[in-house]
Amino acid sequence: MQKITPCLWFDTEAEEAAEFYTSVFPNSRILDVSRYGSAGPRPEGMVMTASFELDGQTFVALNGGPEPGFSFNEAISFQVSCKTQDEVDTFWSSLSDGGEEGPCGWLKDRYGVSWQIIPTVLPELLSNPDREKSQRVMQAMLNMKKIEIDALERAAAQA
Numbered sequence: 001m002q003k004i005t006p007c008l009w010f011d012t013e014a015e016e017a018a019e020f021y022t023s024v025f026p027n028s029r030i031l032d033v034s035r036y037g038s039a040g041p042r043p044e045g046m047v048m049t050a051s052f053e054l055d056g057q058t059f060v061a062l063n064g065g066p067e068p069g070f071s072f073n074e075a076i077s078f079q080v081s082c083k084t085q086d087e088v089d090t091f092w093s094s095l096s097d098g099g100e101e102g103p104c105g106w107l108k109d110r111y112g113v114s115w116q117i118i119p120t121v122l123p124e125l126l127s128n129p130d131r132e133k134s135q136r137v138m139q140a141m142l143n144m145k146k147i148e149i150d151a152l153e154r155a156a157a158q159a
Contacts, residue, residue: 006078007060008113009070014061017111018050024094025054041065077106077114084119085149091117092146105147119149125156 010017015033022028031051036042042065050061064070080095082088092101095117098110105117125137133156140155141147 002058005058005060007062008072008111009062009064010111011066012046012063013111014063015047015050017113018052018059018061020110021054021059022052024091027055029053031058072108072112072114074102074106074108074114077116079116079118082117082119088117088119088147088149091115101145103145104141105144107145117147119147119152121149122147122152125152128156 008014008017018030018033022030029052031053033050034048036044036046036048038044042048042063047063049063052059052061080091082091092107095109095115096107099112100108102108102114105122107115107117109115122137122141126134126141128134128137136155136158137152140151144151
C-alpha cells in the first residue's frame with residue numbers, strides 16, 4: 001500500500017481532471033468516485049473526490065471549492081521521466097494543451113497543475129564529471145521550453 005498520496009484541490013473539476021490525467025498516462029485508471037451527501041458542504045450528489053492511479057501512483061482529486069481560494073503553483077510539481085524524445089513530445093503536447101508552457105521542461109496543465117517533463121538523459125548529462133560538458137548541457141537546457149534530447153547531446157559533445 002502506498003503511504004503518501006498526493007491530493008489535488010479543485011473547485012468543481014476533480015472528476016474531469018482525473019479522467020484527463022488517466023487518458024494521458026499509460027497504465028492508468030480511475031479507482032473510485034465519491035459524492036457529497038446531504039450533510040454538504042457542497043451540493044448533494046456533486047463529486048467530492050476522484051481517486052485515480054497514474055502508472056502505479058495513486059492520486060486523489062478533491063472538489064474542495066473556491067473557498068478559501070486555494071490554487072496550484074510551481075512550488076509543487078510532478079516530474080515525468082521520459083526515456084525517449086517521443087515520450088517527451090507526447091507528454092508535453094498532452095499536458096500543455098490548454099495550459100501554459102514554461103522554461104526548462106516545466107509546464108502548467110489546463111487546471112494549473114505544474115509538471116516537469118524530463119528525459120532520463122538530462123540528469124545523467126548534468127551530473128557528468130566533466131564540468132565543462134555538464135555546464136554546456138545546463139546552458140542548452142536553460143534556452144529550452146520543451147527539452148530536446150538531441151540538442152542536449154550536441155551540447156555535451158561540443159569540443
